Amino acid sequence: MSKKPYSELKNLGKNNKTINAPNDSILEKVKNPHSEIYNIRLSVPEFTSICPVTGQPDFAFFLIDYVPNKWIVESKSFKLFVNSFRNHGAFHEECTVFVGKSIYKLLKPKWIRIGGYWNPRGGIPIDIFFQLGKKPQNLWVPDHEVSVYKGR
Numbered sequence: 001m002s003k004k005p006y007s008e009l010k011n012l013g014k015n016n017k018t019i020n021a022p023n024d025s026i027l028e029k030v031k032n033p034h035s036e037i038y039n040i041r042l043s044v045p046e047f048t049s050i051c052p053v054t055g056q057p058d059f060a061f062f063l064i065d066y067v068p069n070k071w072i073v074e075s076k077s078f079k080l081f082v083n084s085f086r087n088h089g090a091f092h093e094e095c096t097v098f099v100g101k102s103i104y105k106l107l108k109p110k111w112i113r114i115g116g117y118w119n120p121r122g123g124i125p126i127d128i129f130f131q132l133g134k135k136p137q138n139l140w141v142p143d144h145e146v147s148v149y150k151g152r
Helices: 075-083 092-107
Strands: 029-031 040-050 057-067 071-073 111-121 124-133
Touching: 040 071, 040 075, 057 092, 071 075, 071 092, 075 092, 092 111, 092 124
Parallel strands: none
Antiparallel strands: 029 071, 040 057, 057 111, 111 124
């Protein structure tokens, strides 16, 4: 008898408990079903972490674009990974770059870009941008219009 598709995944189709540390989260991948060059956009309109100094919550809107190679991120594991930051103490820069590097390390995409648009604290919004790889020519990637873009 053959194995069920995706049975090797630890999150998909299973009950999962809340994880309170990104390093303890299991970010997973599945095979990219296409050979063409295309962009995947992940939007996280309610990213939350905790300020490591004050313990106050910080909120951000993350937009992640990547051009897959052999793998794409498994969406349930991504959701659980993102939620693992909710009680995690880290500065804006650390959270944004950690998310980008974690996806890059897992997938080895041709290109990845993340924009972390952090809500103002003390009247100052802090936006963090990180990318690895080179964006393929002739690839359409929408701008990061956070004030307009609301996901779906």
